[in-house]
Amino acid sequence: MNFSLKILFFSAAISLFACSKKTSVYSLSDSNILVNSDKIDSSVYKMMAPYKKRHDEQMYAVIAKSEEALVKGDLESTLGNFFCDAVIYETKKLLGNDSSMLDVAVFNKGGLRNSLPKGNITIGNIFELMPFDNEVVLLKLSGSQFEDMCDKIAEKGGIPVGGMRLTISESKAGNISVKGKPFDKFKDYWVVTSDYLANGGDSYTFFKNAKERKITNVLLRNMIINYCEDITKMDQTIKPQLDGRIQVSK
DSSP states (O other), X not given: OEEEXXXXXXXXXXXXXXXXXXXXXXXXXXXXXXXXXXXXXXXXXXXXXXXXXXXXXXXXXXXXXXXXXXXXXXXXXXXXHHHHHHHHHHHHHHHGXXXXXXXXXXXXXXXXXXXXXXXXXXXXXXXXXXXXXXEEEEEEEOHXXXXXXXXXXXXXXXXXXESEEEEEETTEEEEEEETTEEOOTTSOEEEEEEHHHHTTGGGOGGGGXXXXXXXXXXXXXXXXXXXXXXXXXXXXXXXXXXXXXXEEOO
């Protein structure tokens, strides 16, 4: 087992507590010590074993089954569709009586870090999908802001979306519909997304100027886990599909 240990030496460290006068650090240096050992420290192993067992039990717990692998892709993907639809479902549960306010879900491809397998899906799989602690944020956009968002989706060649459909022509969005109805530029729309995008990440700067913002303090990863558990309780499986929610105009 190889470990690289970097040790920092501070020239004034000893005098820091020995003298009441002001102490300054004049120099520092570092060095690497390579430790080679094939032996396992049995005392440390015994101490960690119960935690590892509990961790493995949680990570390998099966929470859903998928009829096919959920994979990333350009324009539209089975993974992106599943993710957005799951977030919409769980966000509406979170909103309760206000669930009708939610219109669409919008995320970025880079936020989905791994595919999901065919067959058993575990909690560990969801952590691999979303290793970051991104949170769910709701944004109220004006019609013009929503239109800007759609053009950004087109410019990027399609990203994971839910609750809406559009076509892409020369990097511009067209034929936009929301929840089955034509887009109305005079209406406001509520979008569920990640805190990363809501704060202007991935060049979604217009999200920072949303008319209203609702912070949920709920992790996206937990929403996906909850969704998997919910459909399993209903004796359902995940059925990956492409439904043409984003298409290239011919």
